[in-house]
Amino acid sequence: MTRGRGSGEGRGAGGIGRAATAALAESEHRVLAVDVKDDADPAAHAALVVDLGVPGAAGELFQEIEDAYGVPGILVNNAGIYEARDFLDYDAESYGRVFDINAGAAFCTRALARRLIAAGRPGSVINVASISGQSGSPEAAYGASKTSTERSSPTEVVSRNSRKLATSGIPHAPYCRSHQQRITDSTTDTDTDTDTDMEMKDHSPMDSTPTGARTLTVTIDARLSERVPGYVLGLIAVPDIDVVKDAPAVAAQLTAAEDDLHAAQLSKAEVSALPAIAAWRDAYRAVDVNPNRFLCAAESVLRRVAKGDRLPRINSLVDLCNATSLDSRLPVASCDVGDIEGELDVRLAHGGETYLPLGAPDAPEQPEPGEVVYADGQGRAHSRRWNWRQGDVVKTELGPRRILLTVESAHEGGRDDVERALGRLTEALAGLCVESGRPLVLDRSTPSGELFGAWSAATVH
CATH class of the missing domain: 3.40.50.720 (NAD(P)-binding Rossmann-like Domain)
Incomplete structure (x- = not known):
């Protein structure tokens, strides 16, 4: 010693x-x-x-x-x-x-x-x-x-x-x-x-892709990048995490983020005018979605807290995403991808995909043609109207999970903000004794990448 x-x-x-x-x-x-x-x-x-x-x-x-x-x-x-x-x-x-x-x-x-x-x-x-x-x-x-x-x-x-x-x-x-x-x-x-x-x-078992490892290729569709050229998607693969209900460090981080927003006393209009949020409203309009009716995920949580409320505590990982979203003003999500094989695309919907609403998987929906969805290779959509709603298949629940964390931006200079948010998430995961892969950032110039291969690797295409 x-x-x-x-x-x-x-x-x-x-x-x-x-x-x-x-x-x-x-x-x-x-x-x-x-x-x-x-x-x-x-x-x-x-x-x-x-x-x-x-x-x-x-x-x-x-x-x-x-x-x-x-x-x-x-x-x-x-x-x-x-x-x-x-x-x-x-x-x-x-x-x-x-x-x-x-x-x-x-x-x-x-x-x-x-x-x-x-x-x-x-x-x-x-x-x-x-x-x-x-x-x-x-x-x-x-x-x-x-x-x-x-x-x-x-x-x-x-x-x-x-x-x-x-x-x-x-x-x-x-x-x-x-x-x-x-x-x-x-x-x-x-x-x-x-x-x-x-x-x-160094011969750690995770240094190379194990035989039969399930990699996941995430791609931003070119048609979406044409509509919203500034779109940036940050990703962190967490191959194995036991999601717990409460973690004191995460709880403190979320409470501090809420307190900071309460102190700012922003009105609804001021939240909508924040540069990162204003850019998302423009991005929604670019894909024919009314941002007054359908708020991006970040604007939704920011408005709720700005009026004096606190967010419901779901579990340590969802709470961590909410805290990071409040701090960064960006949509941040935790997706359980244990049931997703091969590929996950952020693209315009064809209209024939199946979406299972969060909390209501027995009432399937079909996205409208042209709306932005996260879609897998099995014809399933795991979001509606970009990041307005998450699907039931990828919700994060307690217990052992295979998780993909996402951070998105649409504003000028957004890549830097996405990278900072990814850094905060990585640091917080380490504090929870959770190993995560190297963050991967996709945009119009680097539209595709592979995750869940080697433990620390993220390969771009």
Whole structure:
């Protein structure tokens, strides 16, 4: 563990542990090295001897550290023992011993996470896995234990327990995000205590498109861009999120946005005259929609709050979109795209699409020919009159979801505002311990892009 400028547990005895200890110490961190043997690196500020194979050892270790040094800010999980024996020769005790120590990193992560949440502080966890966990190892217990290390990394934990972490109120909470590196060497097993030259490669499971991954291509139709040349669409792919009812940080953001608008005391006419809103009214007219009868999504929420009301609290993700919309004066939406395959186009309706109204999916409608809709490849429209109404298929509900966040603008210079709003959303998602893809911005010059491929990638066409 480290304290001071940053703060990690590493196996300080040799190899990767020694390298991590030295690197952190050189960066002016105060390093506390923990090992099963009493031979930690002299670069460490202090050293402890702990056997993670003993039940409860991780919790006792972190209590001792907290009492003596405070709560660490960085945890490097590098525990690893290796017994050179064939799988057929393993007895239960030896197999369990390797697994208990090597997989015991999960309990260190838990012990630190609990303390960081209680302290309201961010931090980082670095889990050192091994290529043996993916390609197999002649030493069966070692390979299996390293697979466990990878799968119990914070990203995996968050995907199953995000409700508790997301509602902790910790800003950014980067300790919940997985930093995984497998370290490979062409001649030497670098998980041993031998000092070697090492090549470090990031092999996170999300670094490349998994086999069978469902990508989504979003396209702005050329006919729409001709009508509204300044239209900009910002997108963020969130492949896996457990949507919760309440998140304190989001609630505070929405309340602050409402308070700011209340203080501005804008009239209905003044809301309509805001540059971003006035441009949307012009855009609606350009596609033959009366903006006095059908308000864009941003004008609708702004008017409601400007007259002194507060928005209903739906869930953490919808509330986040509403807060961002109030701040940016732009339409911001959360769309559950778990049921959408292949493509999603923002285009003029043909008139034969099927739209299921929000809250009334048993009363299908057909958009009018020429109105702007979000349409998939199955002939379904998921909005009416651009962003006036969202459809029932893509509504965001509680539980595990595959989400596409959208931010739209139609005013001059709108791209900059869209990018700022995307940045706010990305930062807020990180605060909820949610991994999201790299934001993608589409416009007339870049009308199409692919999302939900590689974890952080967004490809434009």
